[in-house]
Amino acid sequence: MGNASVLEERKDFILHKQEGCTGNGIKCDMDSISGAVSQRACVYCGARVVLNPITDAFHIVHGPIGCASYTWDIRGSLTSGDDLYRNSFSTDLRERDVIFGGEQKLIAAIEEIAKKFHPKLIFVYATCIVGVIGDDVEAVCKRMSLKYGIRVIPVKSPGFAGNKSVGYKMACNAIMELIAIHKPAKRKGVNILGDFNLAGEIWIIKDYLHKIGIPVISTITGDASYNNLIEAPAATLNIVQCAGSSTYLAKRMEEEMGIPYIKVSFFGIEDTTNSLIGIAKTMKDEAAKERALQFTKEETKKLEPFLAHYKGKLKGKKAAIYVGGGFKAISLIRQFKTLGMETVVVGTQTGKKEDYEIIESIVNKDTVILDDANPAELEKYIKEKRADILVGGVKERPLAYKLGVAFCDHNHERKHPLSGFDGVINFVKEINRSVNSPVWKYIH
Secondary structure: OOOOOOOHHHHHHEEEOOOOOOHHHOOOOOOOOOOOOOOOOOHHHHHHHHHOOOOOOEEEEEOOHHHHOOOOOOOOEOOOOOOHHHOOEEOOOOHHHHHHOOHHHHHHHHHHHHHHHOOOEEEEEEOHHHHHHOOOHHHHHHHHHHHHOOEEEEEEOOHHHOOHHHHHHHHHHHHHHHHOOOOOOOOOOEEEEEEOOEOOHHHHHHHHHHHHOOOEEEEEEOOOOHHHHOOHHHOOEEEEOOHHHHHHHHHHHHHHHOOOEEEOOOOOHHHHHHHHHHHHHHOOOHHHHHHHHHHHHHHHHHHHHHHHHHHHHHOOOEEEEEEOOHHHHHHHHHHHHHOOOEEEEEEEOOOOHHHHHHHHHHOOOOOEEEEOOOHHHHHHHHHHOOOOEEEEOOOOHHHHHHOOOEEEEOOOOOOOOOOHHHHHHHHHHHHHHHHOOOHHHHHO
């Protein structure tokens, strides 16, 4: 197989599944290769997508105005309360500020918000320029917190300091700074970590947990508020949906607050079923476990005729996957298997060794596995493997259509839920509409 469109330095980040291999054969969880046109984005980007859904938080971007453009609907996160989180505030640093420092602009920005809106929570993002000129953002935040009696929390996120995964950690550190000083009394219940309420998905998960008798203490950060977040230390278990963004936070909460965690996924029938039963088992709640078994059995049975109908339309089709985290990729592979479809290309932006080991164990021989792929690599392997559909984010849509391949948006801008049993229906219908659209016969 030729590697004409693959950079020499990238070859270790690409794995062709062979018999009896382990995921140790792929390099991952490292900074992107220079010149590879990586889509991993910057530290600020990673921090912002985690913190943005907190509905009553103010976000001050300490940097040039361009950074603040990464805001409105960067996630399709829905709210049951404030929609303040959809806005950004920027110090709009210019050349003069780069030379003489931007701390006075930051102080003025915080004071304006404090006096005008009286918020409970402000996040201040230190961007690339601030990382270069050395403004003491932490000192300013501390001073303003004391002066106005509000939580002003710095987020160290200069874009050049790493990749999106580092941004996730910076956001998790900011959340820990917010919640660590509160000591609510322990009570039975879970925190949902790493779900951002895309298209209302966290409401679906909360409803399932309510039906099996598991209370939800806090959601981090989908549809979260200041008052909701500070209750998080009261929980007896953390469940982690997006492992890439929130495992670090779960580990810190386990070490510092004694709250154990488990990784879950609510994409697809198999993972939703296993997650609900697993949560009840971990909490040693036999009644909840029985309800989970009964509930998942009923919901699966309801979907059987629906899936049988669409399996007839989709069986034998080939899928390519390129998503953010490893757990989502694993769930998608399993969902395609239930439809009789084969995953021939699978990649993630932030997958870890253990994710790739699982991926390799559940895909067929010769499947191409990629870490931090670029468009040239995706194009190469989609064509070589003759994929019928690409599941990815908005950046991959033009590539799929350029190649004459169907596309499914599984990214954070989407407007319809794909989680849980409810999401299975939306997902399968979208895959079918896209793969079996009559337009492809005119292209091919």
